[in-house]
Amino acid sequence: MKTMIPILTTRAGKLYQGDCLEMLAQIDPETVDLAFADPPFNLGKEYASKIDDALAEEHYLAWCESWLLEMVRVLKPGGTLMLWSLPKWNLPLGAFLRKRLTFRHWIAVDIKYSLPISGRLYPSHYSLLYYIKGTKPAIFHPDRLPIACCRHCGGELKDYGGYKNKMNPSGVNISDVWTDIPPVRHAKYKKRDANALSLKLMDRIVSMSTDPGSLVLDPFGGSGTTYVAAELAGRRWIGSELECSSIIERFDSLEADREHIEEIWAQKNRLFTDADLKRRAKSGRPLSQDYRIEDPKETETNACLCDAVARE
Numbered sequence: 001m002k003t004m005i006p007i008l009t010t011r012a013g014k015l016y017q018g019d020c021l022e023m024l025a026q027i028d029p030e031t032v033d034l035a036f037a038d039p040p041f042n043l044g045k046e047y048a049s050k051i052d053d054a055l056a057e058e059h060y061l062a063w064c065e066s067w068l069l070e071m072v073r074v075l076k077p078g079g080t081l082m083l084w085s086l087p088k089w090n091l092p093l094g095a096f097l098r099k100r101l102t103f104r105h106w107i108a109v110d111i112k113y114s115l116p117i118s119g120r121l122y123p124s125h126y127s128l129l130y131y132i133k134g135t136k137p138a139i140f141h142p143d144r145l146p147i148a149c150c151r152h153c154g155g156e157l158k159d160y161g162g163y164k165n166k167m168n169p170s171g172v173n174i175s176d177v178w179t180d181i182p183p184v185r186h187a188k189y190k191k192r193d194a195n196a197l198s199l200k201l202m203d204r205i206v207s208m209s210t211d212p213g214s215l216v217l218d219p220f221g222g223s224g225t226t227y228v229a230a231e232l233a234g235r236r237w238i239g240s241e242l243e244c245s246s247i248i249e250r251f252d253s254l255e256a257d258r259e260h261i262e263e264i265w266a267q268k269n270r271l272f273t274d275a276d277l278k279r280r281a282k283s284g285r286p287l288s289q290d291y292r293i294e295d296p297k298e299t300e301t302n303a304c305l306c307d308a309v310a311r312e
Contacts, residue, residue, distance in 0.1 A: 007244050010251060013227055013237035015244055020219035023240035024070035030079075032238075033139065033214035035071040036205060036226055038084040038197060039064060051242065064089070065096055067219055072100050074217065078138025080209035083129040084197075090127040101131035109201065110179040128178075128205075142208045143268045144171030145180070146276065154279030164290035170269045178204075196222060199257065200264050202229035210235050224250045228257045 004022055008015040016023045040047065044054040055063070071081055081101060083093060094106070107128040116122045147167075148157045160167060181204075184196045202225050210216060212234040218226035221241035228250065230237035241247060250257070267273045271293060280287060287293070 008248050008251060010227075010231060012231045012235065013239070015221060015224075015227065015247060016238075016240040017244045018240060018242065020067055020240045021070065023238075024067060024074065024219060027070075027074040027217070027238065029073055030076050031215060032071075032074045032217045033076055033079050033211075034206065034209040035075050035079065035081045035217045036084070036202075037067070037071065037082070037218065037220055038222060038226075039067075039220050041086055041089065047242075061089075061092055064093055068093065068097060069100075071217065071219070072097075072133070075101075075133045076138065077134045078136065079133050080137060080139070081129075081131045081133070082205055082209070083131075085127055085129075086123075087125075087127045090129050094129050097129065097131050101133055102135060103129075103131055104137070105130040105176045108177045109181050110177065111181060111183055137209070139209055139211055139214065142174045143204055144168060144270075145174055145268065146171055146270055146273045149272070149276040149279070152279070153283040153285060154276040154281075155283075155285050164288050165292065167271060167291060169271055169292045171271055174204075197225040199225055199229060199260055202226050203233065203261060203264050206230055206233055206235060221247050223247065227251075228254065229261070232258060232261050 002022075004016045004018055004026060006014040007017040040051065040053050042053055042055055042057075042060045047053060068083075075081055081097070083090060083097070085093065090106075094103070097103075105128075107130060108125045109128055110125050112122070112124045147160075149155060150157060178201075181198050181201045184198055206216060206226075206229045210230075210233075214235050216226065216230040216235050216237040218237070218239040221227065221239045221244065224241075224247035227237050227239055227247065231251075232254070267275075271291060272287070277287070
């Protein structure tokens, strides 16, 4: 097999243009900390790469199994494999992975992905499968989220009663249903495909399953969101795509992505966002003194430290 040469090399990563199976074959066994895949969904979509996105079901699943086997091979003991797809495909592919890895979670991400279909329920979530190689994850530190508040007055949507003083000042535990991942409609990304991955989604996945210096693999680069999230968070990365021009263009100017991810970092792992605190103050709803709130200066320092890691 001919050795592939990266079409893009950055401070932290390498991007290959070509078939993902050829790229995966070049990776040494048990070297990857996080293997993430967002493959084509076989819905008949037209891609710039001209791939056939309307395969017979058995052919599509066989193809998926071929690259999943490679992802399992290159995953470190304790490493994480996450598969982003429609529930239709993650049911059989999850059963396939279950024979080779340890199941952790089926994460439902609440994003409407199509128009309503007559005679069926409105499909409104993607499936994110979470597996590990071995019995327990080598790395697992999920983000904490701010308390959900009213977007008008800033008041809590859930009454925590007498438990306010027991709340972790870094935020609430994340569940396996994610309702706060927006479609890619950020003002800075007007030209990005509507089905591109959210930077917030990939930052959460990378933060949960890796440490600075960890190796992240994504064999279906798409618009490059996985690579951007890894690069800015100080992780190493490797990936492929059949047509890489949009990813290369994105890496030519990362300032918009850097600004966006700094906004994301500033609003996680804290009990209340700045915006909600401002809404409360404006509406005359003082925050209960029972909450243990981190010093804003400490939060700002932590954000600066994250920024320093990303810029090194």
